Amino acid sequence: xxxxxxxxxxxxxxxxxxxxxxxxxxxxxxxxxxxxxxxxxxxxxxxxxxxxxxxxxxxxxxxxxxxxxxxxxxxxxxxxxxxxxxxxxxxxxxxxxxxxxxxxxxxxxxxxxxxxxxxxxxxxxxxxxxxxxxxxxxxxxxxxxxxxxxxxxxxxx
Amino acid sequence: xxxxxxxxxxxxxxxxxxxxxxxxxxxxxxxxxxxxxxxxxxxxxxxxxxxxxxxxxxxxxxxxxxxxxxxxxxxxxxxxxxxxxxxxxxxxxxxxxxxxxxxxxxxxxxxxxxxxxxxxxxxxxxxxxxxxxxxxxxxxxxxxxxxxxxxxxxxxxxxxxxxxxxxxxxxxxxxxxxxxxxxxxxxxxxxxxxxxxxxxxxxxxxxxxxxxxxxxxxxxxxxxxxxxxxxxxxxxxxxxxxxxxxxxxxxxxxxxxxxxxxxxxxxxxxxxxxxxxxxxxxxxxxxxxxxxxxxxxxxxxxxxxxxxxxxxxxxxxxxxxxxxxxxxxxxxxxxxxxxxxxxxxxxxxxxxxxxxxxxxxxxxxxxxxxxxxxxxxxxxxxxxxxxxxxxxxxxxxxxxxxxxxxxxxxxxxxxxxxxxxxxxxxxxxxxxxxxxxxxxxxxxxxxxxxxxxxxxxxxxxxxxxxxxxxxxxxxxxxxxxxxxxxxxxxxxxxxxxxxxxxxxxxxxxxxxxxxxxxxxxxxxxxxxxxxxxxxxxxxxxxxxxxxxxxxxxxxxxxxxxxxxxxxxxxxxxxxxxxxxxxxxxxxxxxxxxxxxxxxxxxxxxxxxxxxxxxxxxxxxxxxxxxxxxxxxxxxxxxxxxxxxxxxxxxxxxxxxxxxxxxxxxxxxxxxxxxxxxxxxxxxxxxxxxxxxxxxxxxxxxxxxxxxxxxxxxxxxxxxxxxxxxxxxxxxxxxxxxxxxxxxxxxxxxxxxxxxxxxxxxxxxxxxxxxxxxxxxxxxxxxx
Numbered sequence: 001x002x003x004x005x006x007x008x009x010x011x012x013x014x015x016x017x018x019x020x021x022x023x024x025x026x027x028x029x030x031x032x033x034x035x036x037x038x039x040x041x042x043x044x045x046x047x048x049x050x051x052x053x054x055x056x057x058x059x060x061x062x063x064x065x066x067x068x069x070x071x072x073x074x075x076x077x078x079x080x081x082x083x084x085x086x087x088x089x090x091x092x093x094x095x096x097x098x099x100x101x102x103x104x105x106x107x108x109x110x111x112x113x114x115x116x117x118x119x120x121x122x123x124x125x126x127x128x129x130x131x132x133x134x135x136x137x138x139x140x141x142x143x144x145x146x147x148x149x150x151x152x153x154x155x156x157x
Numbered sequence: 158x159x160x161x162x163x164x165x166x167x168x169x170x171x172x173x174x175x176x177x178x179x180x181x182x183x184x185x186x187x188x189x190x191x192x193x194x195x196x197x198x199x200x201x202x203x204x205x206x207x208x209x210x211x212x213x214x215x216x217x218x219x220x221x222x223x224x225x226x227x228x229x230x231x232x233x234x235x236x237x238x239x240x241x242x243x244x245x246x247x248x249x250x251x252x253x254x255x256x257x258x259x260x261x262x263x264x265x266x267x268x269x270x271x272x273x274x275x276x277x278x279x280x281x282x283x284x285x286x287x288x289x290x291x292x293x294x295x296x297x298x299x300x301x302x303x304x305x306x307x308x309x310x311x312x313x314x315x316x317x318x319x320x321x322x323x324x325x326x327x328x329x330x331x332x333x334x335x336x337x338x339x340x341x342x343x344x345x346x347x348x349x350x351x352x353x354x355x356x357x358x359x360x361x362x363x364x365x366x367x368x369x370x371x372x373x374x375x376x377x378x379x380x381x382x383x384x385x386x387x388x389x390x391x392x393x394x395x396x397x398x399x400x401x402x403x404x405x406x407x408x409x410x411x412x413x414x415x416x417x418x419x420x421x422x423x424x425x426x427x428x429x430x431x432x433x434x435x436x437x438x439x440x441x442x443x444x445x446x447x448x449x450x451x452x453x454x455x456x457x458x459x460x461x462x463x464x465x466x467x468x469x470x471x472x473x474x475x476x477x478x479x480x481x482x483x484x485x486x487x488x489x490x491x492x493x494x495x496x497x498x499x500x501x502x503x504x505x506x507x508x509x510x511x512x513x514x515x516x517x518x519x520x521x522x523x524x525x526x527x528x529x530x531x532x533x534x535x536x537x538x539x540x541x542x543x544x545x546x547x548x549x550x551x552x553x554x555x556x557x558x559x560x561x562x563x564x565x566x567x568x569x570x571x572x573x574x575x576x577x578x579x580x581x582x583x584x585x586x587x588x589x590x591x592x593x594x595x596x597x598x599x600x601x602x603x604x605x606x607x608x609x610x611x612x613x614x615x616x617x618x619x620x621x622x623x624x625x626x627x628x629x630x631x632x633x634x635x636x637x638x639x640x641x642x643x644x645x646x647x648x649x650x651x652x653x654x655x656x657x658x659x660x661x662x663x664x665x666x667x668x669x670x671x672x673x674x675x676x677x678x679x680x681x682x683x684x685x686x687x688x689x690x691x692x693x694x695x696x697x698x699x700x701x702x703x704x705x706x707x708x709x710x711x712x713x714x715x716x717x718x719x720x721x722x723x724x725x726x727x728x729x730x731x732x733x734x735x736x737x738x739x740x741x742x743x744x745x746x747x748x749x750x751x752x753x754x755x756x757x758x759x760x761x762x763x764x765x766x767x768x769x770x771x772x773x774x775x776x777x778x779x780x781x782x783x784x785x786x787x788x789x790x791x792x793x794x795x796x797x798x799x800x801x802x803x804x805x806x807x808x809x810x811x812x813x814x815x816x817x818x819x820x821x822x823x824x825x826x827x828x829x830x831x832x833x834x835x836x837x838x839x840x841x842x843x844x845x846x847x848x849x850x851x852x853x854x855x856x857x858x859x860x861x862x863x864x865x866x867x868x869x870x871x872x873x874x875x876x877x878x879x880x881x882x883x884x885x886x887x888x889x890x891x892x893x894x895x896x897x898x899x900x901x902x903x904x905x906x907x908x909x910x911x912x913x914x915x916x917x918x919x920x921x922x923x924x925x926x927x928x929x930x931x932x933x934x935x936x937x938x939x940x
Contacts (some may be wrong), residue, residue, distance in 0.1 A: 026282075034181070036182065039363075041867050048361060077181040077182075091175070092171055095171075098667070099360070100179075102413075103183075107179060127878075130875040134867065139838030139881065140874075
C-alpha cells in the first residue's frame, strides 16, 4: 500500500508516493539521498537517526514516513546553510566526535536539548538528556563538553 | 608562533575531517547507491547447531523483486576458498592449530546461531528481506556447547571432525619448570580463578559491503567497512581466490568505528563479490544491528587460573596462568593470534618476575567466532595480572600501591621472563602521578564519609602495559605472522605545493587526516590546509596493513620517512634552480636557504619547479616530487599507565557508581593531545563497559544469543560514566623516529581491572563476575 505524502524537508517541499511500512529514516536515506541521518540499531536505542519533525527531536527509525504529511522535517544537512550551527561548531571545538557515525544524531539531539533548556543546564542534566544517543568512540566526555559549550556554560563536569 | 608550532607534531590541532561529519556529508559504505544497485539479505540459521536437511527456494525465487538466491551449494560450486585463520599458531607439540573448514555460505551443518546459509539478492532491501522469509530450510536441531571449559571436558559434544575434543591448540610460553620450583619454595602463594567475560564490539556503524564486478576488465570493486583495505584485498585474492590482487580494489570511505571488529574477513563480503559477478549487478549488504550482535567477531571469553608466588619480602617470584579461550564455532582471521601472542607475552605486566609460564588451550564452541576487540589479548593479560596482584595485596595485608612499587621493572631495556624486551618506561612515575591525582592519602576519609551515608566505597588500581605498534616484522615472523607488518606511506607534492599523503594505515575515528597532516606540516613546512591525507583505497596506495594494535605510530614514521626523501630530492632541485651547491643549502621552516648568500626558495616554489622545470639534468634529477617510504620497527612499543578508580556502591540496590577515575598514561611522544585524550576517554569507557555493563550471554541449552540488541546488551551511556582525569608521563619510545608508543587501546586495557578491583574492595570479596551488574553486586552483598 502506498499513499501520497506532502511534506517539507530542510525547507524544500517534497511530494512522494510512500509505501506505508517505510520508516522515515529509510525514506530520507534511500529516496531523498539524505545520508547524513544514520541507522545504528533497529530498536530505537542509539539515536543515530535523530531528525527534527516540526522542531522536535524524533528518532526517524521510529516513525513511518507516511506520518509526515504536512510536517517540516529537518535533517543534519539542513541544520545550517552557510556557517556552522553553534552546536556543530561546539562538537568540533570540543572534539566531540571521532568516527562521526553517531554525530548527526548527537547534534540534532543537542539542538533539541538546548531548546528545552533555554536558561542553560548542568553537566549531569546534559548526561541524562543524552541517554537516548549511543556513542562507542568518545566515552561521551567531549560530547558533554560540546553540549555545555553550546549552552554557553563552562560547567564541564 | 610559527605555523609548524601551531599545527605541527604535538599541537592540539582541530580535526580536518570533522566538517563533513558534523554537516552530514560523511560517506559511509551504506550511503553509496550505485547505478543498478541490488540488495542482499542473508538467511541465517536460527539454530546454534543443526544439520541442513533440505532447502526449498521455489517460493522465494517467485517473490517480487528477487534477482537471485545463492546457497552453500552455489558457494561450493564457485570454487572459492574457505575463510581462514591467518596466523600459524603451533601447539606445544609443534602441531599447527586445527582449522575447521568455513565456507562463506554453509552447506550442510551450521555451528552457531546466525551463521549464513543463503543470500537473497533483490531489487530493494525490503524485497530481499521479504523474500528471505520464504526460503524454506529443514534443519535437524543438534545439541550445543557454548562454554569453552565444557567443550574441552572429557566426553563433550564434538563440533568438528578435524578437531578431536574441540581443541584448536594447546599452546604455551615461558619456563614451566622454573615456575614450578619457584612455587615450591615461595613464602606466599596466591591463586585466583577468573573469567574474562565475552564481549560484542558494537561499532556504531554496522558492517556493510557493496560489491561490483566489471566483466569488461575482470575487476572487482568492494566498498567495505574495514580497518584494513590492503589486508582484505590480500585475503580475498590469495585465500579466497576471488581474483589476482590487481583486479581487486577495496575502498573503505568513511568507517564508523572498528575497535578490531572490522579487521577480520567476513563471509558476507565474499558472498557479495560472488553475487555481483554471478548476477551482473552491484550487490549491497548492510548488517542490521541484530546481525551485528550475532555475527560480528566477539571478544575476550577466557577462563583462567592465575597463580602468584612471592618471597618473604613480597617480591614476585613466579607467575603461572592456565587459560581456556573460547574461539567460537570457527577460527576468525586472527582467531589464534589474539589469545596466544597478543595475550600471553605481556602477562607479567609492569613487574619484574624471575620466572613465568602461560598455557592456553583454545576451544571450538557453538558461538560466534572470536577475534580482536580493542586491546585484543592485552586486556585479558592485564586483567589477570592486575587482579591477582590486588588480591595478593589484600591477602598479605600490604598496600596495593606499595606491593606494585616493590615489584616494578625500573631498569630499561628490560628482558622479561616471557622474552619481551621492554624498551623504556617509568612505572613508578606513573603510579606516583596517579596517586597524586586521586589524593590517595585522603581515601580513608572519603570511605568514612561514604559509610556515614550508608554507602560502600572502594578503590582499585590497575598498572597496565601493552605491546603495540605492530609490528616488528622480524620478531612477528618467529611468532607465526603470515608476512611483514610494516607500514607504507607515499608523499606526492604537487606542482601547486599541495601535498597528498597516501597511507596504508586506516582511520575510522582516530583522526589520521589531522595527525598525519601534522607530521607533514612539521617536516615540510607547508600549511596544514594544503595537506590531504588519503587512506582506504587499495588503488591509491600500493601497500599497507591497516589500523589495529595502536600501529598509527608505524604509519606516521613511514610518513616522516617519505617526507625526508621528499626534502632530499627537493634539495637537489633547489640546488639546481638556485645554482647553489647542495652542501650550502639548509631546509628550515619550509624554505631552502643558501647559507652563504641571501637567496632562498620555498617548498612551494621547489614543487612548481619539480613539475615545470625544462632544463633538469634528468640523469641526475628526475622531474616530479613523489616519494614512497616503508617503516618497520625493530620492537613492539610498550604503552603503559596507572589507572585508579573509586566506586561507591549502594547496598540497598547494588548499583555501582564510579565516583572518580584517574589515568596516568605513558604514550611516549604525542602527536595531538586533544585526540589522545579522546582516545583514552573512549578506551576507558569500553573498559568500564566490560566491568559494569556489557554482557554477552548465550543460553547454554540452546546456544541462542540472549543479549542480541541494545535493549539487552548494556552499551555504556553518557550518564553511566564519570568525567575522567587524564595526565601524561612521557618516556619517548626509542623504537621509532617519532618516539611514539600509541594510545588507541590503553583505556580498554587498563580500565577493567581498576573498576573490578574497586568493586571487590568495596564489597570486601575476592572476585565478582563481569559485568558487575546491580543484581550481581546485590547478591554478593547478601552472602
